[in-house]
Amino acid sequence: MSVKLERLVEIALRDVLDPEMGRSVVELGLIYAIAAAPGGAVAITMTTTTRGCPLAGFLKEAVARAAGAIEGVTAVEVALTYEPAWEPAMIAAE
Amino acid sequence: MPMASLSRWTMSYFAAALAFLIAAEMLAFSGAGYPTASLAEPATLVIVHVVAIGWLSLAMAGALLQFVPVLVSRPLAFPQLALPALVALVAGLLLLCAGFAVLAGWIEAPLELLPLAAASLLMGFSLIVVMLAATLLSSPSVGMFAGFVLIGLACLAATALSGSAFATILSGRGDWLGSVVLLPDGLPFHALLGFGGWLGLVAFGVSYRLFVMFMMAPEPPARRIRPVVLLAGIGLGLAGAGLVAPIFGRESGTGIAVAALGMLALASAVYGRDILTLYRVRRRKALEINMLASIPAFIALGIGIALLPIAVATGAGEATIAALTFLLAFGWLGGLTLAQLVKIVSFMTWLETYAPRLGRGPAPRVGDLLAMPRTGWWFALYFGGTALATIALAAGAASGFRWAMLPCLLGTLGVVAELVRVRRLSEIKATDRPPAHERPWLLLARADERKPPHVQHRNAASPRA
Numbered sequence: 001m002s003v004k005l006e007r008l009v010e011i012a013l014r015d016v017l018d019p020e021m022g023r024s025v026v027e028l029g030l031i032y033a034i035a036a037a038p039g040g041a042v043a044i045t046m047t048t049t050t051r052g053c054p055l056a057g058f059l060k061e062a063v064a065r066a067a068g069a070i071e072g073v074t075a076v077e078v079a080l081t082y083e084p085a086w087e088p089a090m091i092a093a094e
Numbered sequence: 095m096p097m098a099s100l101s102r103w104t105m106s107y108f109a110a111a112l113a114f115l116i117a118a119e120m121l122a123f124s125g126a127g128y129p130t131a132s133l134a135e136p137a138t139l140v141i142v143h144v145v146a147i148g149w150l151s152l153a154m155a156g157a158l159l160q161f162v163p164v165l166v167s168r169p170l171a172f173p174q175l176a177l178p179a180l181v182a183l184v185a186g187l188l189l190l191c192a193g194f195a196v197l198a199g200w201i202e203a204p205l206e207l208l209p210l211a212a213a214s215l216l217m218g219f220s221l222i223v224v225m226l227a228a229t230l231l232s233s234p235s236v237g238m239f240a241g242f243v244l245i246g247l248a249c250l251a252a253t254a255l256s257g258s259a260f261a262t263i264l265s266g267r268g269d270w271l272g273s274v275v276l277l278p279d280g281l282p283f284h285a286l287l288g289f290g291g292w293l294g295l296v297a298f299g300v301s302y303r304l305f306v307m308f309m310m311a312p313e314p315p316a317r318r319i320r321p322v323v324l325l326a327g328i329g330l331g332l333a334g335a336g337l338v339a340p341i342f343g344r345e346s347g348t349g350i351a352v353a354a355l356g357m358l359a360l361a362s363a364v365y366g367r368d369i370l371t372l373y374r375v376r377r378r379k380a381l382e383i384n385m386l387a388s389i390p391a392f393i394a395l396g397i398g399i400a401l402l403p404i405a406v407a408t409g410a411g412e413a414t415i416a417a418l419t420f421l422l423a424f425g426w427l428g429g430l431t432l433a434q435l436v437k438i439v440s441f442m443t444w445l446e447t448y449a450p451r452l453g454r455g456p457a458p459r460v461g462d463l464l465a466m467p468r469t470g471w472w473f474a475l476y477f478g479g480t481a482l483a484t485i486a487l488a489a490g491a492a493s494g495f496r497w498a499m500l501p502c503l504l505g506t507l508g509v510v511a512e513l514v515r516v517r518r519l520s521e522i523k524a525t526d527r528p529p530a531h532e533r534p535w536l537l538l539a540r541a542d543e544r545k546p547p548h549v550q551h552r553n554a555a556s557p558r559a
Contacts (some may be wrong), residue, residue: 016453019444019460021310021378050307051167054099054445055452062453088310088377 002036005072009034009042012066023065029090032081034067040074041055042067047086056080100160100442100539102274104175105517107156108435109537110184112510115149115428119503128416136198140191147215147422150293153431154178155299156220157438158243162229163459165239165303165487171228172221179221186214190261197264208265214260219254219545223247228500238319242299244434245323249291249330256284256337256549283337286420290358293427298365301388301430305369308385308437309376310348314368322365348406355403362399366392372429380468381447382461387433387473394480396426417488424480424502432509434446440464446473448521457523465521469512476505 005085014024025031025083029069033045048056060078068076118141121127127138159507161171170176189211197208227247230240260280262268306313332354336346369392373385398421404509405414440463479502486494517536519527527533534540 012429017454017457017459019448019457021442042464050164050303054164055449058449060450066453088312089375091310 002038002054005036005040005042005070006034009036009067009073011042012070013063016062016066018056018059019055019094023091025059029030030059030086031063034052036073040072041077042070042073042075043077043079045079045081047081050083051082098161100445101156101163101170101176102158102173102181102539104160104442105439105535105539106177106537107152107159107180107241108439108513110180111149111153111156111474112435112506112513113234114144114152114187114511117433117508118144119459119499123499123503125129125492125496129413129487129490130497133412134195136200140194141195142458143187143190145290146293147183147190147427150174150423150427150431151219153184153185153435154293154296157431157434158222158226158296160442161300162226162243166230166233166237168229168232170225170428171232172225173200173364175221177226179218179225182218182221183518184213186216186218189214193261198207204301208261209258209279210265212261214256216254219250222250225373238316238323239299241304241323242302245327245330246296246299249287249295249334252334253284253288253292254336256280256287260284279346280337283333283346283354286333286351286354287330287337289423289427290326290333294358295326297427297430298462301369301434304434305385308378308382309372311372311376312377314371318364318368318401322361322368325357325361325364329354329361341367348409348487349405351463352403352407355399355406359399359403362395366396378457382435382437383466383469383473384433385475386470387436388430390473390477390480390553391426391429391433394421394429398422398426413490417484420487421480421484425477425484429480432506435513436464436469436509436516440516441443442539443516443519443534446540447528447532449521456526457514458526463516463519464520465515467510469509472505472508472512474505475501475508479503479505511544 006082010026010031012024013034016025017023017045018025018028018030019041021028030048031044031046033043037043044067046060048059053059060080064078067078077081083089121137121144127135127141131137159170160174166402189207192203193205193208193211197205216303218469226243230243232235232241236244240327291396302314302319305311332350334490336354339350373381398418402415402418402422405412405418406542440460443463444458444460451457477501479498482498483502486492486498514536515521517534519533
C-alpha cells in the first residue's frame with residue numbers, strides 16, 4: 001500500500017516543473033526521499049539547486065500541494081535539506 | 095531556514111543604471127570627451143563617472159542587493175536603506191557632473207558642488223556597504239564568495255574616499271589635505287581600485303556562483319578559486335599602496351601600477367580557466383542568451399587585461415591605454431552586466447508573476463519571457479560597436495570612435511526595450527498573463543506581496559478524498 005502510494009506521489013511530483021529548466025523536480029534530482037506511512041501520511045525530503053534559492057518556499061508549497069492531491073494521502077510533510085548538497089550529477093540522464 | 099525574497103528596489107537600480115549607460119553612449123556619440131578632448135578634461139571625467147558610477151556601480155549594487163541574500167541564505171540587512179542609497183548615489187553623480195561642468199566653464203555655479211557631490215556619493219556607497227557587509231557577515235560561515243564581495247567593498251570604500259579627496263582638491267577647498275600630492279599620481283590607482291577591485295573582483299565572485307546555477311555546472315572546489323582571491327588581493331593591495339604612497343612622501347610611479355595590473359592579469363587568467371571549465375562541464379547543454387552574450391565579454395577581459403600591463407610597462411601611448419581601458423569597461427564589465435541583466439530581470443519578473451502559481455498548472459518558463467533571437471541581435475550590435483570603438487581609439491580616430499558608438503547605443507536601446515517587454519510580459523500569451531492589477535510594475539518589485547510562502551507546510555494536509 002505505502003510503496004504504491006510513494007510511487008503515486010512521485011508520479012504527481014513529475015508535474016512540478018522547475019521554471020528554468022522546464023524539467024520536473026523529480027528529474028532534476030531535487031526529491032531525495034518519499035516515505036508513506038500506512039495511514040497515508042507522506043513525508044517528502046527535498047532540496048533546491050542552491051541554498052537560499054528564492055524559489056525554495058514556492059517549490060516546497062508546490063510539492064506539498066501536488067502530493068496532497070493524491071487520493072489516499074492524509075497528510076504531507078515536506079522537509080528541505082541541504083545534506084547532501086544538490087549537484088548537477090543528480091539530474092536524471094536525458 | 096531564512097529565505098531570501100525579492101529585492102524591492104533592484105529594478106529601480108537597473109533602470110537608473112541603464113539610463114546612465116544610454117546617456118554616456120549618447121555623449122560619446124555626440125563627440126564629448128576623449129578622444130576629442132584630452133583624458134583629464136572635464137568632459138571625459140563626466141563620461142567616465144557616468145559609466146563607472148551611474149551605469150556599472152548602480153547595476154552592480156542593484157544585483158548584489160538581490161543576490162547576496164540568496165547566495166548566503168540570509169535576509170538583506172537594513173533593506174530600508176536601499177532607496178536612500180539609490181537617491182544619494184544618483185544625486186551625487188548628477189552633482190559631480192555639474193561640478194565638472196563648472197570646472198569646464200559650461201555653467202556658472204560655485205565649485206563647492208564637487209565636495210557636495212562627494213559627500214552624497216560617499217553617503218550612498220556607505221549605505222550599500224553597510225547593507226551588503228552586514229548581510230554577508232550575518233552568515234555563520236563567511237565563504238569564498240563573501241571574500242570576493244568584502245574585498246570588492248573595501249576597494250569601493252578606497253575608491254570613494256580617494257575620489258572625494260580629488261573632488262575636494264579640484265574645488266580648491268583641499269588646503270587641509272596639506273602638501274599631499276594625490277593628484278594626478280593617485281588617479282590610476284583610484285581607477286584600478288574602482289574598476290579592478292569593486293567592479294571587477296565582485297563580478298568574478300558573483301559569476302562563479304551564478305554561472306554554476308545558470309548552466310547547472312558543478313561548483314569549482316575552493317582550492318581552485320582561492321588563487322584568484324589571493325592574486326587579485328595582492329594586486330589590489332599594491333594599488334592601494336600606490337594610492338596612499340604620496341601621503342608618506344613616496345612616489346608611486348609606474349612600477350606599482352604595472353605590478354598591480356600584472357597580479358590582476360594573473361588572477362584573471364585563473365578565473366578565465368575556471369569559467370571555461372564551467373562552460374565545458376555544464377549540464378544545461380543549450381546556452382541561454384545571457385551566457386552566450388557573456389562570451390564576448392570574457393574575450394574582452396582576456397585581451398584587455400593581458401595587454402594593459404604590457405602597455406603601461408612599455409610606456410605605450412595614451413591612445414593604446416585608453417583603448418584597452420575602454421575595452422575592459424564596455425566589453426568586459428559593461429558587456430557582462432548587460433548580458434546578465436537580461437537573465438536577472440527575466441528571473442525576477444517570473445518570480446513575481448508565476449512563482450505563486452508553481453505546481454498549479456502550466457506556467458511559462460523563465461526563458462519564455464524574453465524575445466529571442468531578437469535580443470541576440472541587440473547584443474551583436476552592442477559588442478560589434480564596442481570592438482570597432484576600441485580599434486578606433488587605438489588608432490586615434492576620433493570620428494571613427496564616435497560612429498562606432500552608434501551601434502553600441504542602438505544595441506543598448508534594443509536591450510532596454512526588450513527588458514521593458516519582459517516586465518510587461520509582452521512575450522507571454524494573453525491567456526497566461528495575470529490580470530492587469532497583478533502584473534509586475536516596471537520599476538519596483540511587488541516584494542511585500544510576493545513573499546515566499548514560508549514553509550509552514552509541515553503536516554499541511556490537503557487530501558482530495
